[in-house]
Amino acid sequence: MKVAILTIEQKDSLVGQQFTPNCYFNPLEDNNSDWVISIEEMNGCINEEFQWVKTLPLIDYVPKPTIDPLVI
Amino acid sequence: MPTTNYTFNELYGAGTSSIDLTAGTPYTFTITNNSGSSYFVMETVSNQNGVYSDSSPKNLSGSFTSVTNIATAITSSNYVAGFSLPASTNGFTFTPAFNVTGSTLKLRGTGGITLEISGGSLADTFIQNAGITSSIEISAVTTLVNQLESSSLLNEIYAAYPFIGGTSTSNMYNLVNPQDTDEAFRLSFNGGWTFASNGATPNGANAYADMHLDPSINLNETDLATWGYFSRTNSAIYGEYVMGVATGLVGGIQLIARRDDDLSYALSDFSSVTWRGAINFISTNGSGFFIGAQQGANAKLFKNGIELVSNSFARTTQVPPTGNVYLGALNLNGDASNFTDKRCVFSFVSKKLTDSQIVSLNNIVQTFQTNLGR
Numbered sequence: 001m002k003v004a005i006l007t008i009e010q011k012d013s014l015v016g017q018q019f020t021p022n023c024y025f026n027p028l029e030d031n032n033s034d035w036v037i038s039i040e041e042m043n044g045c046i047n048e049e050f051q052w053v054k055t056l057p058l059i060d061y062v063p064k065p066t067i068d069p070l071v072i
Numbered sequence: 073m074p075t076t077n078y079t080f081n082e083l084y085g086a087g088t089s090s091i092d093l094t095a096g097t098p099y100t101f102t103i104t105n106n107s108g109s110s111y112f113v114m115e116t117v118s119n120q121n122g123v124y125s126d127s128s129p130k131n132l133s134g135s136f137t138s139v140t141n142i143a144t145a146i147t148s149s150n151y152v153a154g155f156s157l158p159a160s161t162n163g164f165t166f167t168p169a170f171n172v173t174g175s176t177l178k179l180r181g182t183g184g185i186t187l188e189i190s191g192g193s194l195a196d197t198f199i200q201n202a203g204i205t206s207s208i209e210i211s212a213v214t215t216l217v218n219q220l221e222s223s224s225l226l227n228e229i230y231a232a233y234p235f236i237g238g239t240s241t242s243n244m245y246n247l248v249n250p251q252d253t254d255e256a257f258r259l260s261f262n263g264g265w266t267f268a269s270n271g272a273t274p275n276g277a278n279a280y281a282d283m284h285l286d287p288s289i290n291l292n293e294t295d296l297a298t299w300g301y302f303s304r305t306n307s308a309i310y311g312e313y314v315m316g317v318a319t320g321l322v323g324g325i326q327l328i329a330r331r332d333d334d335l336s337y338a339l340s341d342f343s344s345v346t347w348r349g350a351i352n353f354i355s356t357n358g359s360g361f362f363i364g365a366q367q368g369a370n371a372k373l374f375k376n377g378i379e380l381v382s383n384s385f386a387r388t389t390q391v392p393p394t395g396n397v398y399l400g401a402l403n404l405n406g407d408a409s410n411f412t413d414k415r416c417v418f419s420f421v422s423k424k425l426t427d428s429q430i431v432s433l434n435n436i437v438q439t440f441q442t443n444l445g446r
Contacts, residue, residue: 001275001277003277020240021239021240021241022240022241022244022259022260022261023240023261023262023265024260024261024262024263025262025263026262026263026264026278026279026280026408027278028263028277028278037263037264037278038263038264038275038277038278038279039264039275040263040264040265040266040275040279041263041264061277063277066310066311066312066409066410067311067404067409067410068310068311068410069318069402069404069410070311070328070335070337
């Protein structure tokens with residue numbers, strides 16, 4: 001899966017912001033400590049203030065290990 | 073009964089558009105006036121010449137009944153109705169003779185009044201607020217609401233999401249209370265969701281929807297709970313949850329459709345007293361309508377209306393977890409995690425349902441999907 005890589009400043013500017021009505025950016029820290037957003041957020045952004053996300057470089061997504069809280 | 077509220081800011085000056093009104097349906101207008109003498113008017117939008125013509129909609133043709141506290145007689149024509157209001161809670165019922173398109177009727181008020189309009193069908197309110205225009209979807213959701221109502225299930229549901237309309241705006245509304253507020257359990261989408269006529273699909277990486285429903289606040293030990301996620305994706309991702317909330321090892325409500333170990337799972341843990349149902353089952357197909365049910369001593373897991381497993385675990389007094397239920401992921405200690413990629417075509421949280429009620433709900437929702445062709 002490809003994701004778009006952000007600087008810390010870019011990440012901070014997206015937190016709490018909508019990229020399309022009723023959809024909020026959700027920057028994620030990957031396993032390389034990079035902040036990223038998804039292709040869906042990138043391509044789906046119609047917020048004029050954040051059109052710059054469409055020009056972000058893409059990288060392969062390396063997720064952090066999933067912690068399973070399941071208790072049986 | 074669906075309600076729409078207007079603030080004094082919305083009513084002041086140029087006013088705001090009304091909701092759509094259905095001919096022959098009574099609507100109750102409740103106006104709160106906390107100041108002195110005030111005024112409320114319902115005004116059809118005039119034509120480009122500023123007048124009404126034969127082609128102007130006769131929006132105020134109909135009947136005004138059950139008038140309470142209105143200081144003077146209602147002044148009305150087919151196009152305008154005005155009310156002089158005392159400082160009080162005022163009201164009337166308006167039954168339109170013709171269908172009213174909300175955008176052609178302005179609601180205006182002075183004196184800082186607020187307005188609540190109640191009435192009409194829930195399906196019509198949902199369709200209007202969600203902006204549903206497809207005749208197939210309109211028919212399907214109308215049937216869905218009618219069947220839930222006739223089966224006495226509608227009043228048991230706190231929140232239900234049909235995921236129709238193909239946009240984030242149409243998908244966010246709670247079917248049983250279609251208002252754009254957190255209190256109405258309107259969804260807030262985060263991250264990479266894809267919306268289409270076949271449902272809403274989280275990307276499995278950072279997508280989740282906040283229901284704004286906190287089991288520690290919105291659920292209780294008397295009514296208990298039932299919760300479900302209708303998946304159309306047979307994926308198997310390690311550690312994923314399709315919905316839920318947990319604080320550490322203490323869960324609110326949780327649901328797993330299928331993970332890499334073929335596990336399906338439902339847990340409820342929102343009581344401060346004794347109840348906790350944790351159950352699991354081996355499932356090799358993650359596509360289906362998965363429902364978890366806390367019915368009392370037993371907690372159960374259903375798929376497509378069939379009971380897979382029933383367990384009864386109990387624990388001693390413990391502080392229940394706090395936090396909102398997320399769809400598409402688990403709300404773990406306030407952060408979204410354990411994301412799923414399972415396309416969702418329906419999800420809900422309700423009071424305790426019996427086994428037969430769960431079967432009825434499943435059948436109604438399955439019919440809904442068939443009517444939509446998905």
